Amino acid sequence: MLQSIVLQAPAKVNYRLDVIVRRPDGYHELRMIMQRINLCDEVTISLSSEPGIRVRCGREGVPDGEGNIAWKAAKALLDLAGQPSGVEIAIQKNIPVAAGLGGGSSDCAAVLLGLNELLGLGLSREQLMEIGVKLGADVPFFVFQQTSLAEGIGEKLSPLNGLPPAWVVLVNPNLPVSTAWVYKNLQLTQRERLATIPDSFEDVAAICGVLANDLEAVTIPAFPVISEIKRELIAQGACCSLMSGSGPTVFGLFDSEATARKAGDALRTNRDWFVAVVETV
Numbered sequence: 001m002l003q004s005i006v007l008q009a010p011a012k013v014n015y016r017l018d019v020i021v022r023r024p025d026g027y028h029e030l031r032m033i034m035q036r037i038n039l040c041d042e043v044t045i046s047l048s049s050e051p052g053i054r055v056r057c058g059r060e061g062v063p064d065g066e067g068n069i070a071w072k073a074a075k076a077l078l079d080l081a082g083q084p085s086g087v088e089i090a091i092q093k094n095i096p097v098a099a100g101l102g103g104g105s106s107d108c109a110a111v112l113l114g115l116n117e118l119l120g121l122g123l124s125r126e127q128l129m130e131i132g133v134k135l136g137a138d139v140p141f142f143v144f145q146q147t148s149l150a151e152g153i154g155e156k157l158s159p160l161n162g163l164p165p166a167w168v169v170l171v172n173p174n175l176p177v178s179t180a181w182v183y184k185n186l187q188l189t190q191r192e193r194l195a196t197i198p199d200s201f202e203d204v205a206a207i208c209g210v211l212a213n214d215l216e217a218v219t220i221p222a223f224p225v226i227s228e229i230k231r232e233l234i235a236q237g238a239c240c241s242l243m244s245g246s247g248p249t250v251f252g253l254f255d256s257e258a259t260a261r262k263a264g265d266a267l268r269t270n271r272d273w274f275v276a277v278v279e280t281v
């Protein structure tokens with residue numbers, strides 16, 4: 001039996017995020033286009049003879065132990081398996097925290113997928129997604145592992161196969177933005193109808209045609225620097241730019257690696273910002 005597994009847990013960006021309605025439990029029904037990118041945390045999961053779950057992360061703002069969403073994933077699977085196993089989880093965090101990039105959800109999904117293998121539980125992807133949504137609304141997407149149209153609170157996923165690859169420049173101005181705060185402060189507007197999402201997109205410019213995020217209406221007024229970064233990315237040659245999820249990370253889409261790298265270098269001159277040049281997965 002395998003004793004240890006190392007998984008790359010990718011970040012995501014939201015090409016589109018429409019908020020449809022607030023549910024009685026406070027969550028929101030959404031329609032999102034979700035795309036993984038190759039900025040990854042490294043999650044090492046090992047079985048141990050000592051019972052209990054131990055999570056080491058060592059990143060400020062991310063709890064070690066029970067508060068970590070990866071711990072909750074391991075607990076959920078161990079409870080289901082009824083096995084008194086010990087599990088060690090080490091997370092090397094490369095994805096900025098509370099940034100709208102889904103890092104915690106991706107770590108959580110990696111533990112669900114990895115521990116299912118290590119313990120030989122044989123749970124299906126659908127079963128892991130059902131467990132995942134109870135831990136975080138974005139977790140099922142990272143278990144699904146495909147570019148998706150996400151509905152419900154994010155757990156109803158359909159594959160979107162027609163999206164071309166793109167270069168992505170990420171700029172995180174390192175501001176404290178809580179997802180719960182953003183949803184709480186959102187003023188829902190009545191919409192006549194939802195914009196149509198095409199089945200296929202010819203090129204990066206076509207993706208730009210659907211880019212929109214309702215949560216910008218909350219985060220940008222509180223943090224106008226997000227607008228500045230969007231403008232700067234366009235000035236540096238991005239085909240389009242948008243805030244990802246609840247923010248504050250902004251991404252620009254590029255159809256050329258050279259232009260993306262040049263834009264990354266230009267934006268790195270602000271030393272308070274995290275800047276990364278990555279590709280879609």
Ligand SMILES: C[C@@](CO)(OP(=O)(O)O)[C@H](O)COP(=O)(O)OP(=O)(O)OC[C@H]1O[C@@H](n2ccc(N)nc2=O)[C@H](O)[C@@H]1O
Nearest residue numbers: 026027028100101102136137138153179180183245246247
């Ligand atoms: C906005 C999005 C877009 O992909 O991602 P992030 O920007 O956080 O990465 C997601 O909707 C965030 O998903 P996730 O971060 O997993 O959310 P959870 O931990 O389940 O919930 C955090 C809080 O956000 C609010 N929430 C979340 C999802 C949703 N569909 N409706 C909500 O109202 C709830 O107030 C909840 O208490």
Ligand SMILES: Nc1ncnc2c1ncn2[C@@H]1O[C@H](COP(=O)(O)OP(=O)(O)O)[C@@H](O)[C@H]1O
Nearest residue numbers: 061068069097098099100101102103104105107
């Ligand atoms: N493995 C983890 N990685 C990142 N954050 C985590 C993790 N476990 C718990 N958290 C907590 O979840 C919160 C949201 O983190 P994250 O998933 O990075 O943000 P976002 O939802 O904006 O993508 C953070 O404030 C952090 O304290």
